[in-house]
Amino acid sequence: MRPRVSIVIPVYDEGEAILPCMERILRDVLLPSEILLVHDTPDDSTVPYAEKIAVTDSRVRPVLNTYGPGPANAIRFGIDAAQAPVTVVTMADGCDDPRQIDELARLVERGVVVAAASRYMPGGQQVGGPRLKRFLSRWAGRSLYLFTRVGTRDATNSFKAYDTEFVRSVGIESRAGFEIGLELTAKASRVRRPVAEIPTIWLDRQLGESHFDLGRFLPSYLRWYRFAYGRRLTMEQLAARKEHRDRQQPIATPTLEQIH
Template sequence: MDHQLDVVIPVYNEGGNILATLGALARELKTPARVLICYDFEEDDTLPAVREHPETHAGLKVAFIRNSSRGAHAAVMAGFAASTAPIVVVFPADDDFNAGILDRMVALMRRGCDVVCASRFMLGGTMQDCPWLKAVLVRTAAFTLHHLAMLPTRDPTSGFRMFSRRVIDRIAIESDQGFCYSIELLVKVHRLGWRIGEVPALWFERQHGASRFQVLKWLPAYLRWFRYAFATTYLRRSPATVLMRSDPTRSAGLAAIRSDAI
């Protein structure tokens, strides 16, 4: 394998954003990497934008991954399934300002972390121009999970997150909506006692295209993993209650350990 990092980018008509994002990755990312652009349908305007302007991301390996269904969750799952590198990161399609932190995240992974969070709420991070309802919910969730549930990150709800190969291969994802998989993997890794790190990240409200983050629609799914995080901290739940993969093609020799999820 000639790359150490797979950068999974879920897209939905991101033609107005993707070239700047790929250009930033090509300029700033030093870790040998491959970019997986995960799309729903062939008419997505992201595809011709990338194919017709290879000069904007010269030297960056790019592959296109067609989702088996539709939606943000399906896009990320398609990327995970196609990934082969020892480290995987889910990166926003409209983010042309955080490429420079990926090498720092990789360095933490190499020092033993299984998850590294890109944190808007630690020193050096920021979240700007966020719609007020989303900002209130996200900041409240972050404060609650970090200070009360004792999750070792200040930004537990972000979808911009890096995972080790063993997280992708060994922990089954039960969520099926939006970016809920991200907090699910985080709280399961926490229950297992695996290491979690974070680096400061920037966040600005997108300028082109519509966000796929649907706060109210996904809220019940997020609350399930809130309860899981609190149960880990206050009910001393066993690591054996984490659902592990039993697919022999992804994790040979593992048996599925089923739980009540909480």
């Protein structure tokens, strides 16, 4: 049976810490789904645990990212490998609430191209995390919501659901880190496609160490923050932008052997 939602989780040396995260996702996601645990190298410490889970639950698929190292490439690979019409991106750190994956997916099924889990709308909250990162994220989200009408107060949050075909049509240009959520929200806004949000409570990770490097990823966030303020575009213009980029940087689509 074809899944209704593909859940893409980039992993990087999560080790045993992946187990409680996966336990919650497998318990709380009720829609027919596939879960792609995307790792950069075969010797990633997450792989043995991911393979063990996959033996007991056919929804889980550890997949090797061949697009290049880093979270942006892992997410791009996962979305290209997704088999469902809806793709949800969530993190392996347990900060996101997996009970909301079904709700986000259903919003996309109803017609939005991006459904965001928002920490900054009424009912949402962020608990813990670096203070500067919280400030910049909140400021970016609120200013974009007020001045560009992007449809969410939390454009920078990675926890989002996407119309898979929309993402493949407009392409993903991000190569650095976790700015993909902002990129796709900004692109949806520029082509006037619907974006929706639901409140979420984000809890700082309890196990393992964060791999988010604000200094390294900030320039990429600023690029897409500025992009969101541009004039209206058509889908054809975004598609042409994607085709031009693909000619310059051709990347093979994941094969079935890589996915399984």
